[in-house]
Amino acid sequence: MKGLQYDSIYKYDVEVQCNGPLRVGSAIGGKEEVLVHPVDGMPFIQASSIAGVFRNYCTENEMDSDKIFGSAKNDDSESGSRIKFSDGIFKSEVKIELRPHVKINKLTGSVSSAEVSGTSKQSGQKFDLEYIGAGSKFGFKVYLYDNSSDACVDDVEQIFAALNSELIVFGGKKSNGAGKVKLLSIKRTAYDLRNPEDMSAWLSDSKESQEYLSSLQNVENKSVSYFVTVKGRTEGAIQVKGIASSTFGKDAPDSENMRNALGEYIVPGSSFKGTIRSRMEQIAEYMNNESVITDSFGCVGKGEKDGHAGNISFTDSVIGDIESNEEMDLNHRIHIDKFTGGVFHAGLFSEKNAAGEITFRINIKNKNNPEKTLGLLMLALRDMSLGLVSVGNGFSTGKGIILVNSIEVKENINDKVAVITFADDKGNIDDESGIIEAALTKLKGDL
Numbered sequence: 001m002k003g004l005q006y007d008s009i010y011k012y013d014v015e016v017q018c019n020g021p022l023r024v025g026s027a028i029g030g031k032e033e034v035l036v037h038p039v040d041g042m043p044f045i046q047a048s049s050i051a052g053v054f055r056n057y058c059t060e061n062e063m064d065s066d067k068i069f070g071s072a073k074n075d076d077s078e079s080g081s082r083i084k085f086s087d088g089i090f091k092s093e094v095k096i097e098l099r100p101h102v103k104i105n106k107l108t109g110s111v112s113s114a115e116v117s118g119t120s121k122q123s124g125q126k127f128d129l130e131y132i133g134a135g136s137k138f139g140f141k142v143y144l145y146d147n148s149s150d151a152c153v154d155d156v157e158q159i160f161a162a163l164n165s166e167l168i169v170f171g172g173k174k175s176n177g178a179g180k181v182k183l184l185s186i187k188r189t190a191y192d193l194r195n196p197e198d199m200s201a202w203l204s205d206s207k208e209s210q211e212y213l214s215s216l217q218n219v220e221n222k223s224v225s226y227f228v229t230v231k232g233r234t235e236g237a238i239q240v241k242g243i244a245s246s247t248f249g250k251d252a253p254d255s256e257n258m259r260n261a262l263g264e265y266i267v268p269g270s271s272f273k274g275t276i277r278s279r280m281e282q283i284a285e286y287m288n289n290e291s292v293i294t295d296s297f298g299c300v301g302k303g304e305k306d307g308h309a310g311n312i313s314f315t316d317s318v319i320g321d322i323e324s325n326e327e328m329d330l331n332h333r334i335h336i337d338k339f340t341g342g343v344f345h346a347g348l349f350s351e352k353n354a355a356g357e358i359t360f361r362i363n364i365k366n367k368n369n370p371e372k373t374l375g376l377l378m379l380a381l382r383d384m385s386l387g388l389v390s391v392g393n394g395f396s397t398g399k400g401i402i403l404v405n406s407i408e409v410k411e412n413i414n415d416k417v418a419v420i421t422f423a424d425d426k427g428n429i430d431d432e433s434g435i436i437e438a439a440l441t442k443l444k445g446d447l
Contacts, residue, residue, distance in 0.1 A: 004080040006145040007194055009202060010153055012160070013187040013209060015139040019166070019180040020316055021097055021131035021260065023173045024049065034096065034130045037087075043096070043132055045088030045170065050140055053170055054083075054159050060223060061162075068152050082152055086141040088170075095133035095261035099268060100241070131178060133261020160186060161216040167223070175297075177269030177315030188212040225311075225370035226435075227410040230360040230381060235401040237331065237353035238319060240271050240392040253330050256352035257392075260316065265325045265354035267391055269314040272360055276314070279380040279389050292376050292443065295368035311365040312373055320356015328353060353399065366412075374409065375443030378436055381407055385422060411435050 024035045024045055037044045051069070058065035070081035146152050160183075162168050169179040187209040191202040201207035242258030257265045277297055284290045298310035319325065330350045362377065364370045383389050385407070390400030407420040416433035431437055 004082065004145060006082065006147045007192070008146045008148065008153075009191040009193065010144040010146060010156075011189040011191075011209070012142040012144075012212070013139065013185075013189075014142065014160075014163075015091070015137060015184045015186075016163070016181040017184050018132060018134050018136045018138075019182050020134050021099070021173075021178045022136070022181075023129065023131050023171045023178045025172060032127060032129050034132055043090055043094050045138060045140070047085040047087045047140070049170070050085045050088055051083070053168055054085075057159055057162055057168055058155070063155055063158070067150060068155060082145045082147075082150070083156065084143040084145070088138040088140040090132075090136055090138045092137055094136045097131045097133050097261055098128050099131055099258065099270070100128050101270060129173075131173075135262060137184065157216070158219070160212075162219045164213065164216045165219040165221070167219060167221055173270070175269075175310060175313040176273055177313065180315075183213065183216075186212045186216070221412065223365055224363050224412050225366040226364040226374050227412060228362040228364070228374070228377065228381075229406075229408045229410075230362070230384075230402075230404060231357075231406050231408075232359075232385075232402045232404040233357045234319065234355045235387075235398075235403050237328075237355055237394075237399050238267070238392050239351060239353045239394055239399055240267050253350045253352035255350075257319070257325075257354040263322055265319045265322070267317045267319060267358065267360075269316050272317060272391060273312075273314040275389060275391050276362075276377070276380050276384075279383055280376050283379050283383075284376060287443075289372075289376075289443065292369065292372045296373040296376065308368070311368040311370055312377070313363045313365070315361050317358050317360050319354040319358050324356060325354045328355065358402065369442075371439045371442040374436075375439035375441075378407075378409075378439065385427070409435050 024043065025033075034043050035046065036042060055065050055069050057063075058068065068081070068083050142156075144153060144156050159168070163181075164183045164186075166180060166182060168181070170181060171179040173179070189207050189209040191198045191207065193199050193202065198207070239255070239257045241255050258268060258271075260266050277293075280296065281290075281293055284293050294308075294310075296310050296312045298308055300307045330352055332348065332350050364373050364377070380389065381404075384391075384402060385404035387401050391402060392400040394400055404422050406422065409418045410416070411433070414433075416435050418429070418431040418433060418435040420430075420436075421428050429436070
């Protein structure tokens with residue numbers, strides 16, 4: 001901070017809670033592990049990651065990020081950062097979720113193959129990732145070295161207001177619903193260094209902080225174009241396989257539906273994303289409009305600037321209630337050799353499935369032709385409501401079919417709403433605002 005001029009210092013003590021899973025990758029251990037502190041072995045979030053999240057919000061909302069975070073200019077001179085972050089430290093017991101992921105070949109719809117030691121094998125395509133579980137709390141400190149001539153404090157507190165409105169997401173796997181947090185408390189201590197008493201209090205860290213959460217204003221979510229909500233229930237059983245059961249004994253299932261850190265049976269955002277993406281890709285290929293897929297889900301480019309992020313994101317969906325799912329009987333099955341039709345030796349196995357009401361939530365950001373993404377998404381959801389698309393494994397045995405009750409589309413900017421309801425095997429479309437019609441027209445316009 002050499003050469004930085006400031007006359008005020010603002011210190012913020014922030015505490016947040018994870019609303020869902022949080023993925024912070026490790027640079028020390030295996031790539032599947034979360035980042036842990038080298039001293040106490042507890043998960044933590046690096047200060048640089050928190051700073052990156054805050055700066056990214058500034059950039060996306062066309063704020064002057066250089067004024068707050070500094071910049072390296074073309075003339076080799078630098079403007080220093082006025083803001084400093086501490087690491088995010090978890091304050092209580094942290095539950096870790098281990099979630100399986102699979103790489104899918106988009107052409108065949110099956111697990112991809114990889115070259116291993118010169119031979120083609122199905123290796124490395126299933127992998128597990130650690131996530132910090134929902135309900136975990138962490139805290140961090142922010143210091144702003146402000147100058148009355150620059151007045152950065154209002155901009156910084158706008159970012160805190162966005163955090164309070166749950167618009168800021170931490171960590172990776174954001175499009176799968178990870179990283180959403182809730183601001184629990186924020187305390188502010190203001191030091192006017194032109195005042196001798198405040199100068200002394202800053203040096204001795206003796207000034208009492210003030211609760212500041214109630215002073216933050218609500219921030220409008222301008223980054224999202226459409227909110228899509230699908231409500232329904234499972235027709236029968238559903239299973240998204242999780243890690244092996246933690247219980248032992250003759251009544252322990254060989255596989256069970258995935259659960260989050262709160263014990264809820266869930267369809268992870270990544271699983272539902274994979275299901276919907278697969279259907280959207282099939283429809284886009286049929287319509288000869290595959291560019292909408294890269295708009296929706298992003299692409300990896302050969303150069304640094306060739307790739308881009310997608311505009312659609314999904315969240316975890318809770319299946320029914322914990323008590324009812326805990327009481328479900330085990331489903332016993334046998335492994336059959338698909339070539340001979342015979343039973344594998346020791347082929348009896350058991351499953352613990354889930355069932356009940358379920359709500360899927362999908363957001364489409366205001367970028368990359370969001371109308372086309374919505375149009376293609378509606379066609380995929382139509383197929384799901386017809387029972388042509390299943391969620392999780394076991395479609396051939398009747399699992400994973402969703403009986404859709406309603407699909408609601410809300411246009412964020414104009415607060416327009418369209419609703420499709422299903423009753424008695426019939427669908428009713430209430431689209432007076434023309435949201436769905438406009439999206440489908442936009443999608444078909446390229447044909």
